[in-house]
Amino acid sequence: MGIIAFLILGLICGAIAKFLLPGNDPGGLIVTLVIGVAGALLGGFLAGVLFNTSPIDEFWDLSSWLTAIIGSVLVLLVWRAVAGRTRR
Template sequence: MIGAIVSAIVIGAIVGALARLVVPGRQNMSIGLTLIVGIVAALIGTLIAQAAGVADTRGIDWIEHILQLVLAVIGVLLVTRFGPGRTGRTRGTPT
């Protein structure tokens, strides 16, 4: 149980950090929010991979990790676009 929690945190941190590297531009997100987005993306990606039957393969589960990264990128984009303090307007547009 404890090992699964630690594993989820570590994988979530890696997936969240990679997602922030993939998304162009500067993201105004805290480390904690990055970790949460990464953990959620890792969990949902694992569930999708298990449902598709590709979560437990020999060696590295590349399809599962790619799913996790894609979901984390989507999560980072959603948080940076619609997160707290965002109005949906870009700089320089009149209010």
């Protein structure tokens, strides 16, 4: 997958993660992109470790999207836990 496609995948999956977990999140487009890209990397790593596969190969592959969305949700949960502690 090319870098531009990976960034688009990250942006869309970060937005989906924010949609699935509504709340008052800091940041805008850039933070959503970072959450999505980090989630795609984390999801791909976890899928490789747990299932011995490489899901981040093709842009239109369903496993790429699912692992990126699941990873983005995990990253968003960690983001909220860390950001929530600093706001108090």
